[in-house]
Structure formats: C-alpha cells, structure tokens
Amino acid sequence: MSKQEVQHESRSTRFQQRKLIARTIGDELLLFDEETSTAHCLNGIGAAMWAACEGKGSAASVTDFLRPRWPDIEEEVVWGSLSKLAAAGLLEETTDHEIISTARRELIRKLGFTAAVALPVVIPSVLIPPAASAASCRGLGFACSDIHPCCSGLHCLLLVCQPIG
C-alpha cells in the first residue's frame, strides 16, 4: 500500500468507541466486550487512542490529541493503530458514507501497511470461558458429565472417568 493510498484511507476514515465496559488500571485500560465475552488490556498509548475516539475521530484528530504526550507520533502510525483497535472490535470504523467492510479491512491488512510499520498499540486479549469450564477435571474412577469433564488421558464413559483405549 503506497503512502498516498494510506493518506487517502486515513483522511476518509472515522473511528468511534464501541460500547464496552472500561476500567483504567494505572496507565492501562481494561475493556470488556459483553457481546463476545472478551477482555482486552490496552497499553498506555492504546488507551489514549481509544479515549480520543469518544466521539467520531479521524487519525488526524487523534494524532493531535496524542502529540502533547507523544510528540513524534505520525498520523500514518496512528491510523494503522486505530485500524488494529477496530480489527480487535474495540472501535467502530466508518467512512463518511459507508461502513468499512471486513473485506476491505482485510485488504488493508494484506497490503501490508500494518505489517510494515511497528505499531505502538499492544492488545492482549482473553476470551472468558463459560463458567462450567472452571470446574476442576475429574480423575480416574471419578463420576463425570458434560460439566464435569475428565482429566487428560481419560474419557467419560457411563458417567465415570476411564482410561482412553
């Protein structure tokens, strides 16, 4: 993707926060998506970018917002980072008239912009498992069921954990 294309994309794209549970933890921001039961933790710069998108923000406006704290940050890097946050489901990404399709976002990614530039945003995420998976596994000879699975090397046969094979 050429620099001109990046600039064109950057200028025509707007980003806005999705409705997520947000908690500030020191410099970091913990976000929880109730739709997908996924939790994310943004580092300081990612948290600032997300905060800057409270209303609809462009890469340029977010860059201006970040400059007092990160004077060297470039608009293209901000645009790539915002796209990354959008790809993680933390921001809604729109142009003036259309919603960016996943295919288009994939195209942007394949064209290599995000891969070629080291983005400062770090987004470790975890999918919160269903409650039943928190149950400890059952050992040999113990009673088992769908919600009480057997430990590895065993399987649940006639509601009792038995060796596989």
Place this chain on the structure above:
Amino acid sequence: MRIGIRVTDRLVLESLLSRVPVGWTRLQASGVDRLYSVVTPLVRRRNVRHFCVLYGDHTRLSRTERIEDLLDHFESDLDLHIAANSQDRLFIHAGAVSWKGHTIVIPGRSHTGKTTLVAEFLKSGAAYYSDDFAAVDHTGCLHPYPRDLLVRTESNGSRRVPPEEFRAARAQPGPISLVLLTEYAEDRRWSPSPVSRGQAMLRLLENTPSARKQPAFAIGVLQKAVESAEIHQGWRGEKEQTVQQVVNYLDGWSLT
C-alpha cells in the same frame, strides 16, 4: 443463595450437608436457586447393581454405585454453581494460602499445579484459604473457602486430603499480597518476571466463573483485590524449590 436438597434416604442428607460450604443456614423458602435431588436404592437385592443418582434441577449429574462419588460430584457442582452465581463474593478459580499474614493467590485451570503448590505451602506451615476457589468480597478482601484438597495421584486419579492432614490453620480474611501466575514445566526454575496489573487482571478474569454473567462486578472486585498486590509470572519447576523461594521472598518483606 438458596439451595434445595431432597433425598429418598434421610441418612444421605447428613452426608450431603457435610459437603455444603461452612456458614450455611436453614431457611424456610418456597423457591430455591438450584435444587439437588438424590435418589438412592431403598431396597437392596442380591446380584443387582444399585445406583445412586444425583440431579441438579432437571439434569442428571451423576449415576454411580459409590455414594462417595456422588458426594464429590455434588460438592463440585455446588461450588461451581455458587462461584458462577454469587452476587456478594467473587470466586476465582485459584488456590490461596497465607504465609505469616501475607496472602498468596495462585489462579489457574486444572492441571496447572495449583493444588500441588497449595499442599506444599501448607506442609511448610502456611495457613489455608482454599484449594479450588478463592472467595473475594466487594472490598477486595480474601475470605477462606476451605475444602478438602483434591490431590492427584500418580495413577492419574485423585485423592481427597483434608487440610487438617497438613495441620494447617484456617487463614483470616485479608487483602491479597501476592498473585502467582505460574504453571509447572519440567527442568524450569522459579524465576518470575513482573507483569502489569492490567495483564494480571486478564488472567484473573479468565479464571472467574461469573465474569461472563456479571463482568462489571467481576472487574470492579478484581481491581480492588489486586490494587496493593504484587504479581509474579513465570514457569515453575519443582514445588519444594518454588515454595521455598516464595516464602524466603515474603520473609524478606517482613524484615524490611
């Protein structure tokens, strides 16, 4: 939380009640949050297999000839139900002990060596909070949730070990001092690296059964629970060496 229990044999009721978490009280209630039913054979005949059956609401949870298995299943399901639905305590899938007043929490799924470490801490003289679920109140304070330890045997089975077997005292409620994010790995040595509080929160949320159902509550409580805690992350090797290093580290705190 209201739990109903009905049985076909009164003697079984006492055994079931011995598996209910301490502090329960008897209520007169028309409705319950979960109803357990235990059907045991009334008459025993020769050459006939006699099964005990456990239901949780309308679901059959266990069918076994050994009442001990049924009781284990009851206890495990009850703990999970409480952990997933409690609104006044947050339950983390974690072992927890106290070393000279310093509270240590070891979150993790099955087979990460949680119980192994808890047992080793108890052998070393730590006080006991819990083996499987750590209970935290809305101020972030950890409370005991004492259960027998489910220690794995070499034959891939499990053995219940009461904490009294380690002569462990019951720990007093208190703030969390240290969170250990660790798993066993052969030929490794406990050499923890610092981890950010936010990333630790992700790991704790992953091990919180009610996180999907009440995320705002879970996040709020976890945030308070870890706000003054140190968080150490890394692979661990043998349990003896790991526990010794951790208690030495905590003893260093006491000296400063």
